[in-house]
Amino acid sequence: MDVVLEISDAYVFDNVYAKLFPVPEKVTTLLKTNIASLEFLSDLSKNLSLPYIPVKPYEYTVIPAPEAAYLTTVPRTNIFRQSLSLFLLTWFFGIILYYLFASLSYFLIFDKRTMNHPKYLKNQIRMEMQQAMSAMPFMSALTVPWFLLECHGYGKLYWHASDHSKAYLFWQYPLFIAFTDFSIYLIHRGLHHPLVYKHLHKPHHKWIVPTPFASHAFHPVDGYLQSLPYHWFGFIFPLHKLSYLILFSFINIWTILIHDGEYMTSNPLINGAACHTLHHLYFNYNYGQFTTLWDRIGSSYRIPDASLFDHDKKMSKSTWKNQSAEMEKIVKEVEADDDRTYLNENESVEAKKEK
Template structure:
């Protein structure tokens, strides 16, 4: 994240922090310009600075604003606040771009007529995400801060890897590590002690749209992201690989909620597997693969009907889904407090 922070500092935060918390000499000049010496660009450039490029691959020339704040770039409070804003704002931008593209280009809008599709569901999914994102970002920023402050095992050049092949192996290692621990955390969140307090907010969406991808209770969303942030403290990870994986994770989270069932893979936990999880609650907890669900006895193979558009949208398939879902929902949650809307209830009665 130090690379991301340097880019944002150069483009935005140097000017922002210079305005919010100006250097004392600049503040004194603004307060009493007649008795304070005028700060100049040349004099500020002569000030000692600890600004170092975050990577050897490129260097962004700091503007004069980099020297005009009482909080220099390496100030821990400035870094923490900046990382919080980056995580929050960049997370929302990525969420809306990916979810919107998936919603209009991939997601089957006939899902709106499914008996278990909620009234105004997309609006509710977006609202839940908007409410949760700042709190998830607040929890995440301290972990990014530790990485930026050098406590992780992030490295810059490929030659800094433990061995040459590690530059390739880091990717499957990251996937395997995070997939296992997310499986464990996700399964724990289905324990009655946590489900109704935390995870139920995400299971509100029986037939999710791409906008449900980040619609969590903030502690639920953060807890499932912990393995991503713990990995670089335990294992070496190249800096650009870390940024790429961070973006990939967010895109993948959208993909498994898009309702497009490409293939019934034996290994990959795709949208079909995750649809089984939303419909039937206690199956398919994995994030990327089905391995841990198979070993843990929680795997449920997606219905073959899901892989044909005609059959996945048929009334017979919806009837089977609804009958089993309602039975399991009663066992897991008790009374169903979801609002399916009058039209959806009419369609549900027609199907049943």
């Protein structure tokens, strides 16, 4: 996130903070008179540029600091400014990724016949969006301390490829998947403990038949807890900064894909949309994020029925009836009372369209 923050400061935040918290006019005149001096700029930049940039700012930063960087009383090194900027960046890009890829999945992949399922909720997509939007600012705020630590060099993120072998540039990806898959399995299964579930994880299980917009519809603490392994990895294992950004984006996209109801693979190792659909239907199975390995080891794996990979059979009323009957038995064990409001099974498809 240090590179993202550096770029954002230069293009956005330097100007914003200079307008909101400007230096006195006399100081502005002095700075503008001397700012062309590289020696003066170098000395001043040491106090403004983030300390993890290990070179002279005016020569090697991602982009040169604009004039506005020196015209604010809240310099780049101010931890409150860094925290606010990181919070806004996390929140903003979280919303962009969510709406962009969830919308693409909804319009291009998601089978709209799913909305005829007897366990599809009234106004479901609207409620999924509302839950996601209400959770994102809190999840972003909780994430800021991790980004601050990463930015200030306390993790093992690195920029220069020569810092580690070329082979590791490849192996860091499967290592990341393996580590986070195991960690999230433990956290996710823990969130299903009766003492925890009703307080934190139940809001995400409101969606028995999820749409892509359910992907980020969490209680904020639930969503934050399941994101922790992504941060832990960079403090335990080396991780290239560009790879970190790629994996951060991939995680968000993957989360959407496993909620889209399109069962693209029946590979027994991959915990894809079919496995995760069963998790939403039957609660106590398929806790994994990427693979089925830990579910198999933990005796929580449920193999998706072959009928789920048939586009017609998986949408048949007989399939839905069987799913609903089993779900109703399990929901009594997990939640006791089912307080969801379902669409009337006899409503027309047109009446079910979200407004």
